[in-house]
Amino acid sequence: MKHLNLIGLFIILSSGFLIAQTNCSEQLRQAERRFDEGLLDDIPQMIRPCMESGFTKEERANAYKLLIQTYLFSDNRQSADEEMLKFLKAFPEYSIGAADTKEFIDLYKTYRTEPILRIEPFLGVSYSMPYVFEYYGLGDLNSNVPEYFSNLGLSAGANYTDVLYKGIDGSFGLSFHYSRVGYYYQAFDYTYIEGTYIELHVGLPLSVRYYFKVKGFEMFAKGGVETVYLIQSSNDLTRGYTSGADNLVGTVNLTDYHKKLDVRPFVGVGFSPRFGNIKLLVDTGFRFGTIVPVDKDLRYYNNELREKYYMIEDKWIFNHFYFNISYVFSIYKPTKIR
Amino acid sequence: MKRFTYAIGLVLLIISCDKPISEFQTHNFIKYIGNGLGSSGFDAIQLSDGGYIVTGYDVSISLRKQVLVARVDKAGNIVWQNFFGTVHNEEGRNVVLINDEILISGNSTNYINSKSEAFLMRVNLQGDSIAYYPYSVSNNLVVNDMAIGNDRIYMAGEKFASSSNQSQYYIACVNFSGEVVWEWTLGDPNKKQTFKKIFIKDNGNILLVGTSNAIIGSTLTHISVFEFNSVGVNLGNIFFASDVDQEFGNAIYNNNLYVLYSTQQGESISSKMTAVKANSDIGWVLSIDIPGEGTSMVMQNSNSFILTTKNNNRTYFYSLLVSSNGNAEISELRDFPGEVNAMINTADEGIFSIGSSSSDYDMVRLIKTDSDLYLLNP
Numbered sequence: 001m002k003h004l005n006l007i008g009l010f011i012i013l014s015s016g017f018l019i020a021q022t023n024c025s026e027q028l029r030q031a032e033r034r035f036d037e038g039l040l041d042d043i044p045q046m047i048r049p050c051m052e053s054g055f056t057k058e059e060r061a062n063a064y065k066l067l068i069q070t071y072l073f074s075d076n077r078q079s080a081d082e083e084m085l086k087f088l089k090a091f092p093e094y095s096i097g098a099a100d101t102k103e104f105i106d107l108y109k110t111y112r113t114e115p116i117l118r119i120e121p122f123l124g125v126s127y128s129m130p131y132v133f134e135y136y137g138l139g140d141l142n143s144n145v146p147e148y149f150s151n152l153g154l155s156a157g158a159n160y161t162d163v164l165y166k167g168i169d170g171s172f173g174l175s176f177h178y179s180r181v182g183y184y185y186q187a188f189d190y191t192y193i194e195g196t197y198i199e200l201h202v203g204l205p206l207s208v209r210y211y212f213k214v215k216g217f218e219m220f221a222k223g224g225v226e227t228v229y230l231i232q233s234s235n236d237l238t239r240g241y242t243s244g245a246d247n248l249v250g251t252v253n254l255t256d257y258h259k260k261l262d263v264r265p266f267v268g269v270g271f272s273p274r275f276g277n278i279k280l281l282v283d284t285g286f287r288f289g290t291i292v293p294v295d296k297d298l299r300y301y302n303n304e305l306r307e308k309y310y311m312i313e314d315k316w317i318f319n320h321f322y323f324n325i326s327y328v329f330s331i332y333k334p335t336k337i338r
Numbered sequence: 339m340k341r342f343t344y345a346i347g348l349v350l351l352i353i354s355c356d357k358p359i360s361e362f363q364t365h366n367f368i369k370y371i372g373n374g375l376g377s378s379g380f381d382a383i384q385l386s387d388g389g390y391i392v393t394g395y396d397v398s399i400s401l402r403k404q405v406l407v408a409r410v411d412k413a414g415n416i417v418w419q420n421f422f423g424t425v426h427n428e429e430g431r432n433v434v435l436i437n438d439e440i441l442i443s444g445n446s447t448n449y450i451n452s453k454s455e456a457f458l459m460r461v462n463l464q465g466d467s468i469a470y471y472p473y474s475v476s477n478n479l480v481v482n483d484m485a486i487g488n489d490r491i492y493m494a495g496e497k498f499a500s501s502s503n504q505s506q507y508y509i510a511c512v513n514f515s516g517e518v519v520w521e522w523t524l525g526d527p528n529k530k531q532t533f534k535k536i537f538i539k540d541n542g543n544i545l546l547v548g549t550s551n552a553i554i555g556s557t558l559t560h561i562s563v564f565e566f567n568s569v570g571v572n573l574g575n576i577f578f579a580s581d582v583d584q585e586f587g588n589a590i591y592n593n594n595l596y597v598l599y600s601t602q603q604g605e606s607i608s609s610k611m612t613a614v615k616a617n618s619d620i621g622w623v624l625s626i627d628i629p630g631e632g633t634s635m636v637m638q639n640s641n642s643f644i645l646t647t648k649n650n651n652r653t654y655f656y657s658l659l660v661s662s663n664g665n666a667e668i669s670e671l672r673d674f675p676g677e678v679n680a681m682i683n684t685a686d687e688g689i690f691s692i693g694s695s696s697s698d699y700d701m702v703r704l705i706k707t708d709s710d711l712y713l714l715n716p
Contacts, residue, residue, distance in 0.1 A: 134360055138370045140416040141359065188701075190374035241374075300368055300713055307675055307696070310370065 024054030028063055035066060043070045061091050065104060072103045080107060085334060088113060092332030093277070110338040115330035118161040120171070120281060124324030126153045128181045133292065134315040136299060138306065139187035146314060149182030151196065155322060159205065167211045169220075175203040177228065181318055183235065187310050195237035195311075197254075199318070203228035207266070222268045222283055230260045230293065239309045252305050257313070258293040265290065272328070281326040289317035359413045364388065365686055365708035369414035370701035372396050377406065379692035379702035380679045381432045385463075388412030388685060392692055393430030393442050394702050396421055403427040405444055406702065407461055414704055418465040425449065428457070432484040436514070438463060443484040443493055446472070452502075456481035456495065458516055471516030478502060480532075487538030488568045490519060494533035494546050497523050507531045507548060511570060520570045525550060530559070537591035542568045547589045547597055550577070559583045561599050563614055576618055584610075587632030588645075588680075594621060598632035598645055607631055609647055613664070622664025628656055636681040636689055644671075644689055644711070646678040651696055653678045655714045671714040676703060689714075 024047075031046045047063045055063055064087035071080035084107055088094070092115070096105055130148035135141050157175030164170040181197040207224025233255050239248040268285020294313045305311045371377065371392070379394035389411045395403040404423030407430060410416055422428070423446075430444040440461040447454045455474035461467055473479060478498035485492045491512045496505035506529075510521035525531040533548040544566040549559050561578040578584060580601065587598035587609065595614040600607050609632035613621035626632075630649030637643050643658040655671035655678075675696030682690050687709035695703040707713035 134358065134363075136363065138368060140369075140371075141413070142411070142415040142417070188370070188372070188374060296362075300366070306368070312368070 024050035025056075025059060028055065028059055028066070031063075031066060035070060040070050040074050043067070061087070061094070064090065065100070068107065069101055069104055072107065081336065084108065084111060085336070088332070088334035092334060093279075093330070110336060112335045112337045113332070114163055116333045117331040119158055119329045120161055120173075120326040121158040121329065122156065122175075122281075122324045122326035124155040124322055126155055126177065126179060126287070126320040126322040127151075128153060128179050129286075129319040129321060130181050130316055131289075131319060132314050132316045136312040136314050137185060137187060138310050138312060139185070144186050146183060146185035146193075148316070149184070151180035151182055153177065153179035153320070155324065157203070157205070159207070159326070161209075161328075164208065169209040169211070170207070171209065171224075172204065172206045175205055175226065177201045177203060177320075179318060179320060185311065190243060191239055191241050191310065193237060193239050193309055193311050195235045195309075197233065197235050197318075199233045200231040201228040201262070202231055203264070205266075211272075217271055219269065219271045220281075220283070222266075222270060222285065224266055226264045226266060226287065228262045228264055230255065230258055230262070233258045233293070235305075235311075237305075237309045237311070248308060250308070252302070252309065254302070254305075254313070257295055257298045257302050257305075259291060259295055262289055262291045262293065264288055266322075268322070270324075279328040279330070281328060282324070283326075284321070284323045287320040287322055289319055292317055359415075363414075364412040365688060365706070366712050367414040367704070367706050368713065369410065369704045370695055371406070371408055371410075371416065371419060371704070372701040373398070374701070375399070375401065376403075376700050377702045378677070378679065378694035378700060379406070379704065380430065382680060382682055382690055382692045382704075383433050383435055384682065384684050384690065385409075385435070389417060390414075390690060390704070391433050391435065391440050392702065392704065393433040393444070394679075394692070394694075395427075395429040396702070398423070400425075402449060403429055405430040405442065405459065407433070407440065407442060407459075407465065408702075409463070409465060410704065414706060420461070420465045420467075422459065422461075422467055422470075430459070431482065434484060434486050436486055439468065441484070441486075441491065443481050445480050454478040454480050454498075456493065458484075458491065458493070458512065469516065471512070473510065473518070475499075478505075479508065480505075481508075482532065482534050483536045485536045485538050485544070487544075488542050489514075490568070492536055492538070492544055494536035494548075496530075496532035499523070499527045503530065504528055505530050505532055507533050507546070507550070507564070509533060509536070509544070509546060509566065509570070511568075522566075522570055522572075524564075524572070531562070533564070534586045535589040537589075537595070539565075539591070540593075543573065544568065545591055545595060547586070547595070549584065549586050559585070561586060561597055561612070563595065563597075563618070565618070574618065576614070576620075578612060578620070578623075585631060588634045590635060590637050590643075592637055596635070596637070596643070598635045600631040600647075607649075609645070611635075611643075611645075611658070611660075611666075613660075622660075624660065624664050624666050626656075626658070626666065626668060628654065628668060628670075630654060634678050634681045634691070634693075636683055638683075638687075638689075644681065644714070646681070646691070648677055651675060653693065657711070657714075670716060671711065672716050674703070674705070676700065678705070 067083045135145045159171040159173030161171035183195045186192045203226045205226040211220045266287040270283025376397035382392040396406040404421045408419035428446040430442045432443045442459040458471040460469040481493045481495035497508040507524040511519040529551040531550040533546045535547040537545040546564040550562045564575040565573040585600040590596045609626045611624040615621045630647035635645035654673040657669040659667040676694045678691045678693035691705045695701045
């Protein structure tokens with residue numbers, strides 16, 4: 001019985017809301033007709049009661065625009081500004097459409113409508129692409145050289161983005177990269193070394209993004225450079241024997257034997273899909289290593305690596321193919337600027 | 339599309355290119371050779387192309403030692419390697435290059451009765467065996483060193499006349515066909531005497547360094563130095579004075595003779611170095627206050643040496659700067675597991691060492707460092 005009462009109350013309230021919305025929608029339509037007929041005087045009184053509640057989101061936006069245009073055509077610039085400010089606070093991500101009048105657009109342009117702060121937290125995967133400049137090794141390099149294998153890694157971080165110029169954004173941020181590269185070397189007939197390089201970097205990416213449209217899709221090209229600092233580098237190693245003897249297994253910490261800094265240029269392309277109020281950036285590209293991390297003066301000084309695993313690090317850089325998804329978190333503060 | 343295809347092709351070409359070995363690796367490298375069942379290297383020479391010929395032994399799958407001869411390029415990578423031997427245990431101890439052939443001397447030990455014999459082996463520069471000359475006596479014969487001079491091959495070692503513990507000095511002169519021209523066995527058959535190193539002096543005389551119970555009635559082993567003329571006449575000898583045993587380490591002849599050896603007092607082993615002047619006078623005796631047995635040395639210039647000692651299964655490199663009166667500055671360099679059995683000077687004024695690595699399975703280890711001792715800096 002109690003449940004039935006609650007359901008009844010819900011139905012009554014909902015009906016009331018629907019009736020109110022229906023009335024407000026009708027009011028808006030009538031106000032629009034009056035605007036079209038040039039009867040501007042009563043429009044604010046007709047739709048203002050519905051502004052707080054009673055409109056759908058789209059109707060509310062249209063009501064604001066109608067009010068603004070009504071005041072503009074009534075030469076009430078001050079009220080038009082007040083309504084424009086309310087409108088931009090309620091719909092900060094509004095962008096000018098084809099149906100907007102010249103008067104509305106002119107007023108709109110006197111406001112700062114860009115976000116004052118845009119933070120883009122991102123999460124991504126990367127695919128390591130090692131490139132070897134020169135092989136080293138205890139074994140005979142004339143007959144056999146180490147092999148490297150791409151592996152999946154992860155990236156995460158956040159960027160602060162600002163508009164540099166029309167259609168061009170600049171950003172900087174903080175990122176973390178976890179990357180892996182496989183290694184295999186049949187150093188001698190009787191023994192082989194296999195392992196996985198694991199590296200953790202923190203980076204400061206700096207980039208420029210240029211937006212363009214392709215068949216209505218908002219796309220962008222991106223380029224920049226990231227200074228990364230090595231937090232940890234290690235190699236999970238196994239030295240195995242072809243005879244089947246017990247393997248030597250362990251993790252060798254390479255952090256002290258690698259250079260800490262690398263400067264990594266990157267290029268990419270992406271698009272920015274919207275799902276309602278949620279704006280995402282999806283981009284993919286290449287990040288290149290430029291500084292060989294293995295410290296040449298320490299290459300032969302990692303005794304554990306050399307004596308236990310028969311490994312001397314090669315001269316390599318690890319490039320990465322990446323795929324990132326960013327969530328665009330914007331903070332607006334519309335202000336009259338002209 | 340066509341441009342894109344070209345770009346992809348170019349990238350693939352760059353990626354697939356052979357990675358060159360830099361000049362750095364021709365001056366500095368560490369390389370291992372061997373089949374993993376036990377190996378060691380004893381001697382090396384440098385070729386005119388900058389590469390090296392090394393010799394030693396490698397244990398075969400039947401667990402017998404076989405002579406290892408390998409040619410490596412100037413970056414230490416193998417040009418060829420060959421293993422020679424019989425069913426017995428064989429080791430290559432010394433290598434020289436003569437008439438574009440590689441000459442190896444070494445020893446073979448019968449795996450059944452442990453009888454030793456010496457051999458000379460000729461190998462061409464492609465690694466093929468040309469000739470093998472065995473030298474045996476009624477008991478054991480061991481050759482420790484070989485030198486070329488006066489169109490002859492001289493071998494020095496020890497000959498066990500009646501007992502496996504008591505040996506006499508042995509020296510032999512053979513022609514390039516392996517035929518013995520003359521040979522001598524010297525010393526008391528009831529002592530243990532051996533020649534460890536042999537040098538040919540500028541005047542053609544033969545200088546031999548070894549160990550012996552020097553003083554009559556003494557049981558102490560002392561370093562001995564003998565000089566023979568080219569036809570085998572003993573011109574005299576000297577013994578290093580000591581009241582403790584002297585263990586031979588290595589020797590260099592460069593008009594003066596420099597001998598590295600160890601002395602043991604109680605549990606403590608330390609190295610000494612003695613300079614013997616051209617007139618056979620002792621120039622100076624240097625007590626090197628470093629632990630371990632001296633194992634090898636090489637002269638960098640007129641007054642500096644690089645030497646190695648062995649202590650607790652590790653090899654320690656030292657740099658030694660000696661003044662004319664025998665005062666020395668010793669600098670400790672790097673240490674490695676395993677042994678260094680020989681070092682040679684290289685054409686780029688660096689140093690090449692050969693020995694064995696230390697791990698579950700010993701390998702022949704080659705260490706090449708440049709004139710700045712890049713790989714030996716601590």
